[in-house]
Amino acid sequence: MGRIYLDHASVTPVDPRVLEFAERYLKNDFGNPSSLHSLGLGAKRFIEDARGKIAKLINAEKETCIIFTSGATESNNLAIKGTALRNVAKGKEVAASAIEHMSVLNPMKELQKNGFKLNIIPVDSTGIVDLEKLGGVLTKNTTVTSIMYANNEIGTIEPIKEISEMVHEKGLYLHVDAIAAAGRIPIDVQNDGIDLLTISSNDMYGPQGAGALYIKPGVRLQSILPGGGQERGLRSGTENLFAIAGMGEAARIAKDEMEQENTRLEKIKDKLIDEILKIEESYLTGHPTQRLPHHASFRFSRIEGESILLNMNMRYSIQVSTGSACSSKTLEPSHVLLAIGLKHEEAHGSMVLTLGRSNKAEEVPIIVKAVKETVQKLRKLSPL
Amino acid sequence: MAQIGYSEKVLEHFMNPRNVGTIEKPDGYGKVGNPVCGDLMEMYIRVKDDIISDIKFKTFGCGSAIATSSMVTEMVKGMNLDKAMKITRNDVADELDGLPPQKMHCSNLAADALHEAIKDYKRKKEVKK
Incomplete structure (x- = not known):
């Protein structure tokens, strides 16, 4: 893959x-x-x-x-x-x-x-x-x-x-x-x-x-x-x-292709958000509509973001990002997630997906499956 | 995409953690960490003739939190309690071929969780006497 x-x-x-x-x-x-x-x-x-x-x-x-x-x-x-x-x-x-x-x-x-x-x-x-x-x-x-x-x-x-x-x-x-x-x-x-x-x-x-x-x-x-x-x-x-x-x-x-590219990515982004939010105790972070057309960001309760990132990368070759403390140089959770009112333990469970030119609509089911399995695996490990 | 400087062994334990789960009515139970800080570990032990005959864990946390939990359970299974009590955080990190410096403190609580479980076992034994 x-x-x-x-x-x-x-x-x-x-x-x-x-x-x-x-x-x-x-x-x-x-x-x-x-x-x-x-x-x-x-x-x-x-x-x-x-x-x-x-x-x-x-x-x-x-x-x-x-x-x-x-x-x-x-x-x-x-x-x-x-x-x-x-x-x-x-x-x-x-x-x-x-x-x-x-x-x-x-x-x-x-x-x-x-x-x-x-x-x-x-x-x-x-x-x-x-x-x-x-x-x-x-x-x-x-x-x-x-x-x-x-x-x-x-x-x-x-x-x-x-x-x-x-x-x-x-x-x-x-x-x-x-x-x-x-x-x-x-x-x-x-x-x-x-x-x-x-x-x-x-x-x-x-x-x-x-x-x-x-x-x-x-x-x-x-x-x-x-x-x-x-x-x-x-x-x-x-x-x-x-x-x-x-x-x-x-x-x-970027200017020449913006309109066409945004229409394409927005569809992928919306589908990803719809599907990933079907996972229990998953939440969108950021604004539901006033948001970048290529940006889908989430948090999951009871699991931690660096673990999500590692598992997505190692098991599925999918590279994502997180605002968890454990992946930062300062060991503090993202100041952005704290500023939108998340508690520390909530900010730890964040995952950010940002799309680009290489991404295709066909990848959506693969990504969704990987996220679901990753969340499931880590929740099985979690005492919370 | 950085792997946050983890060794192959850390990644292997993270991907395939050993001894995940709980033990019903354990002989000893230890819990350390705090979800606010991003790490929480629970350790369950079964003890027979002062030897750890079974051990299980559950961990919320980053890659090294999960890997150290898995590693410590593997290290002490079949070990006598006194020896297990002497296992340090550094021993666990060494067995994993090291941890990134920023992870040594926060995500390396597995030995502490084990020690808590052993102390719990000893306390319960005292009460029985």
Whole structure:
């Protein structure tokens, strides 16, 4: 039996078309884009091509709104620290939802250690940001508020447009982490009123080692990596051109195929959710309808997630993910699952399935059977 | 997809755990851990002439919690109680060709569960006297 990869929220495989495209840079135009000779100019064209494709994916005002970084973690750090530090004269308050990725929460906490006031906004049991609480903490001193477009662990899509309106009523900038959403669902930064948006290459079938940050014209931020002045002086260092070229092509493919792919994956996702919820004491985590089209996440009582993951992988060659403490570096359950109100023992039993291009409708019965048997096996072992 | 750095032996015991189940009216019963922390183990023993003649377990927890439970039951079946009392967490981990460092503390409670079962047996014996 072949492998069934259901962990696309952790990393997507590089699309062969992306690889073929980016390879052209390594083979022919390997110059440093800052060099003025023909190879440098050739390399520069690759970067500008990628910038254009990413700008199109999210409907940015112009290509120059896109800055390339080493990855989404750096983009989040640049967006948050870059704006907070640059606009410190306007205020020293920042805000983020409780379910943000660690690459948002930890830069925020770093600012807090350096004298900023950090407001963490709670979410409801489906993962939607509490808008009333958000409105309550925002002040004219709030320079950056960071809310994700969609959550990677529970699939919930946030009401970004509404959030943007609230943020701009009192505060300065809205940063949106779109790692899980970009290339998956339509994003329009102008219509949504987004000031800064993070995109990851390796979450949309691009190579690892590249990320992008959209910066709305007029947004003031400073570099967190000063040096030779690449990327408008906001991100110095020789560009990772292979990854950037690939990321651009990945964005193009994602945009071109999004509608068709979403229709296909949504059907598989709905079927998986219907069938898996037939298992006794199984529950959906995240929002039932406001969720990513490729995302199905669950929890099962009386069993533990790392065991689910191991058994699925070893017995059935199916790769899944979990928010259980036992699979994390900190041995704490996922902060996202705790934020939606799960108890520790409930959060331990989580399983996340994220679909992608390799998955087919025919795999549904195989996956469902594997999940059923795994839950059954582990419950037999469980004293609970 | 990481296997969280588990040895082949841990994975083998996890996939095919030995001595799963319960013993009716056991001579000794031990329970350690807490579902809040993600690990809970129950150990049941049958004792004959100070020797563990049968042992069963039930475990809620991660791969290493299940593997260490299975391993400890295999190690002590047929062993006398004094010797079994001396088995440490490290002994169990060694028998499994080691555990990842972050698992040594939280998911390596099987020896403790065994010791609790033996103490329970001894307490019951005292009462009978």
